[in-house]
Structure formats: structure tokens, C-alpha cells
Amino acid sequence: MLQVQDIHASYGAGEVLFGVSMEVKDDEVVCLLGRNGVGKSTTLKAIMGLVPTSTGTITFKGEDITRKRTDRIAKRGIGYVPEDREIFSFLTVRENLRMAEIAPKKTYRDKALEYFPKLTELLDQEGGSLSGGEQQMLAIARAVTGGADLMLLDEPSEGLAPVIRGELVRVIHELKKEVAILLVEQNLHLTLELADRIYIMVSGAIAFMGTPQEVQEGKAVEKYLML
């Protein structure tokens, strides 16, 4: 579904990604792990065209999307939920979902509400009045509403209470039946539970790739995450 090949990216003069290569296959949940500041969020932004890449290629559903416009990339079917969620605080839940409809396709909105029945009760509330967990649900629901085949989720569990985190795990298991997911996570337990495959990033490049079992057996956590 998604192939990232040897991408380099920088913010101004400071290079952040030094040849990142990774792949997400159909129906796969792939987790990207790494310590603070190694370039996980930048990798997702580069895929979305929000950070310019200097070299390398990004292919989605067989099509080259390298250096394409972000809205075009989204339209091809990649839903992006950034670290800070970026929901519209002064719009209601219903309006937030409507904004995400690329072409009004009610089926996707219904689908989003099926994943998150709680949002049905909150449709008329403003985004800014929701709890952190509800905002995260809304952010993911918007990606579903956009009809994404691949979702990029940047640390969705961050700052959530354990109960809400459990709810998030349930939803990701549900989503996995229909979409591919690239998940950036700091929470190792969640990663080991959800991922089909795990990439570990160190200093702007992929240092390790393997199944959750291989991560545990190969002492990858000790090697790459506890420096």
C-alpha cells in the first residue's frame, strides 16, 4: 500500500531524515517507535507532503506521491491524525466531521460514528469542549470520514487516561479490518499489542524492523530505545 524509499528531509538547514525506508502492506498495522526527536513525526509529515523531501520516493497504491500537494495526497486516501489532533475547537463535532468529507459521502460519516458511538451523543457540542480522549476519537473519526485506506496516527494514546487508551486499542483493532495503519507510538505495551510489524527509528533513519516477537527476542528495546 505504502512504500517509502530513502527519503531525506530537513527543516531549513537542519537535516532530520537521513534516508528513511519503510513499507506498510494492505491491512497491516505498522508501528514506528523511537525516542523523542528522532524524526517520527517528520516521517509522517513527509509522507503527507507537509515537510519537503529532498531525495527519495514515496509510493501509495502504486502511484508516486513524492512532493505532491497535501490535499491531493489526502484525497488519494491517506488520513492523517497529527500529534496535536488539530480538530476545529469552535466547530461542533458534526461540523468537524463534515469538514473532513472530501465529497459528501454519508456512508463514511456513518461508518465513523459506528466506530465511535459516543460521538453520536456529542454531535452538537463544540470540539473545544470535548475531553482529550473525545478529541482524539473525533480526530480519528475525521480520518475515517475522509474515506482513508491508510491512516497515519501520531501518538494517539498520548495523554489519555488508561480507560480511554483501552477504547483506542479497541478502535484500532476494528479499523485494522478495513484500513492499513501506520502508528507512531511511545507506549511500548500498546505497540507490542497492536503491531503486525515494528520499525525502530534512531537519529533520522530506521535502525530495526521486525515483528513484536522479534522486537522482544532481539532485545531491540534495550538496544535502540534505552540509550
Ligand SMILES: Nc1ncnc2c1ncn2[C@@H]1O[C@H](COP(=O)(O)OP(=O)(O)OP(=O)(O)O)[C@@H](O)[C@H]1O
Ligand atoms: N518545525 C520544525 N522546525 C525545525 N526543527 C524541527 C521542527 N519540527 C521538528 N524539528 C526537529 O526535528 C527533529 C525531529 O523531530 P520530530 O518531531 O520528527 O521527532 P519525533 O520523533 O516525532 O519526536 P517526539 O517523540 O518528541 O514527538 C527534532 O530534532 C526536532 O527538534
Ligand SMILES: [Mg+2]
Ligand atoms: Mg513526534
